[in-house]
Amino acid sequence: MCLCRGRVTCVSDAGSRLLHPLLATRWSPTTFDASAKISEAEVESLLEAARWAPSAGNSQPWAFIVGRRGEPDHDRLARHLAGSSGAWAPTAALLVANLSHRLVMDTDWDYSEFSVYDLGQAVAHMTFQAQSLGLSVRQFRAFDRVGLAAEFDVPPHWEVTTMSAIGRAFTDGSRRAASALDAAQRSRDRRPVTDVRWPHAARDHR
Numbered sequence: 001m002c003l004c005r006g007r008v009t010c011v012s013d014a015g016s017r018l019l020h021p022l023l024a025t026r027w028s029p030t031t032f033d034a035s036a037k038i039s040e041a042e043v044e045s046l047l048e049a050a051r052w053a054p055s056a057g058n059s060q061p062w063a064f065i066v067g068r069r070g071e072p073d074h075d076r077l078a079r080h081l082a083g084s085s086g087a088w089a090p091t092a093a094l095l096v097a098n099l100s101h102r103l104v105m106d107t108d109w110d111y112s113e114f115s116v117y118d119l120g121q122a123v124a125h126m127t128f129q130a131q132s133l134g135l136s137v138r139q140f141r142a143f144d145r146v147g148l149a150a151e152f153d154v155p156p157h158w159e160v161t162t163m164s165a166i167g168r169a170f171t172d173g174s175r176r177a178a179s180a181l182d183a184a185q186r187s188r189d190r191r192p193v194t195d196v197r198w199p200h201a202a203r204d205h206r
């Protein structure tokens with residue numbers, strides 16, 4: 001039996017039966033409820049989830065610029081969206097810029113070989129904390145990295161690596177929601193597990 005108990009956004013292939021419901025029901029919507037709000041306590045819990053992610057040498061090479069809709073920082077973040085993300089991301093209750101600590105200040109030395117890897121893991125933690133709160137996350141690269149860094153005085157040894165749009169996805173039966181859901185689900189094909197599992201590993205153990 002599928003562990004996600006048939007929720008409408010559950011991944012459709014058979015592998016979902018093996019997944020925890022939080023994993024099986026996660027997806028990245030582009031249609032958010034533009035009237036839904038996110039509380040400061042929810043924002044704090046998202047940052048707390050990121051804070052407790054593992055990182056190489058416990059270097060914690062991440063930082064987040066957060067803007068709740070209706071607050072000035074949401075508008076400042078939205079100002080730097082690309083044409084594509086600008087069409088949907090502002091409807092999310094929360095916009096987040098995900099920053100990685102790339103260089104040691106005033107040098108061209110790596111701060112950590114794993115800073116982008118670790119940031120990705122922190123964002124993944126934030127994503128599942130959001131999912132547990134009934135919120136959805138779409139991570140994206142479609143924004144003006146240079147413009148956003150200038151807007152928030154991000155120094156050159158930090159990189160604005162990605163953004164996340166976080167909010168309540170439309171899951172009701174309206175036509176708009178259904179078509180957005182369909183479009184999102186269509187683009188969710190995955191490589192089979194036989195492809196993901198490195199083919200030569202078993203032979204090496206003979």
Ligand SMILES: Cc1cc2nc3c(=O)[nH]c(=O)nc-3n(C[C@H](O)[C@H](O)[C@H](O)COP(=O)(O)O)c2cc1C
Nearest residue numbers: 026027028029085138139140141142162184187188
């Ligand atoms: C690093 C990264 C960059 C992404 N960039 C974009 C983007 O610029 N625009 C967009 O619409 N989605 C973007 N996505 C979302 C992916 O397209 C999406 O996660 C993928 O299609 C799988 O769908 P799912 O998350 O619903 O499983 C990005 C995701 C990641 C992790």
